[in-house]
Amino acid sequence: MSRRIDPTPSPEPHPSPLRADAERNRLRILVAAREVFAQRGLDVTIDDIARHAGVGVGTAYRRFANREQLVEAVFEEGAEHLIALAEQALTHEDPWDGFVQFFLATAEDFAGDRGLREAFLEGLHGKIRVAAARDRLIPAVSALIARAQQAGQLRGDLESTDFPLLQLMLGAVTEHSRTVAPAVWRRYLVLLLDGLRHDRDHPTPLPHRALDKDEFDQTMA
Amino acid sequence: MSRRIDPTPSPEPHPSPLRADAERNRLRILVAAREVFAQRGLDVTIDDIARHAGVGVGTAYRRFANREQLVEAVFEEGAEHLIALAEQALTHEDPWDGFVQFFLATAEDFAGDRGLREAFLEGLHGKIRVAAARDRLIPAVSALIARAQQAGQLRGDLESTDFPLLQLMLGAVTEHSRTVAPAVWRRYLVLLLDGLRHDRDHPTPLPHRALDKDEFDQTMA
DNA sequence: CCAAACTGGAGAAGCGATCTCCAGTTGCGG
């Protein structure tokens, strides 16, 4: 740990400005981590991230003592976005549409960022920050649910802890079909929504065709 | 490879009867594998299985060259049961009830046997046999779906490849909530079924209470 | 220009699984 003369014994912020090249590399590592986590999930090695960033492993380890820190740094942004989505959905005029919009938007985030999904839904790493982010998300989700229930559109027995589990279910599809049919999850999202509506006369048409035999085999393999 | 005088150069069946103690141990290993796979999934080591069977690792390796063989041997029975369930469901008088019964029964099988779920839904091991079993299951599932659709009870746009993916979704819940609330999956099963019905006036009451905060945190961690 | 800060990547160290080997034990045909 390098530090210059730093009178304030503040615990958190950068203890001392990094040298220009060091700071540049720190940023490259962060960017690389974002990309690699998003594409390949949280289980990549620090060596992978370093290589992708074009720096040596040593450099990566000097800035981030372990993968945990890297995960949390990258994760923070994703979490922020989810919270923004919730608040935006609450401003939606129609309660049901707001709920659907939020469900869809978060599912899209998770589909586009494997690492985010794993951090949020699989509890793989960085537990502390993740739990904190989830806690910040809960009130908004509860409000979204309550509002749609009061409007008589959403089934009354859905509770706020159900929501992440529904995302987990969808996430399982997303994960497995990732390489074969990266958008089939939308099919099951609509199916879930049809289960969540209070009542309905007809099924909502499913937005993505079903997997054919080949796609199916690959998805399950 | 031990073999006595065996005139027929048959490729597959037991090349020679095992000595009594050897056969006894083979069975113990098989039983142990069944139990360990069911409880802890397919990712257990052969050492674990051997220990659970009360034999040495060497003995286990002598009978089953690799875990694959062990998985397939154990898996076969589970697959057989699923197929029986499908055929039984087809005899159900009411098409919708038959469909629901099959969905429920398979989900129960998967919930009670982690290894079976992983073999069938996660494609972790023993690909050949599993694919074969799935193929045997498809016609029955298709029939079950078609019948319920013709009766106007099941949504018309559901296809047979959708079914295993629905099980996959449910399986994600089962897996995560395993230790905390081993039956919450029933809640989401009903929710899915409400999405699968052609039309309905009211939501079907959910059969299991939602997770509370503590259970939820553990499930996601 | 030079001292301090920083870099890269070879390789040490650790971990956990698979699989082998063989000295000792057991089953069984004669």
Place this chain on the structure above:
DNA sequence: CCGCAACTGGAGATCGCTTCTCCAGTTTGG
């Protein structure tokens, strides 16, 4: 009930993979 082939158990060799350290060489900035 003898003798030997078949079988057993488990210590440990081997492997593959990751994490993390170390330091000779390079870069930065006052």
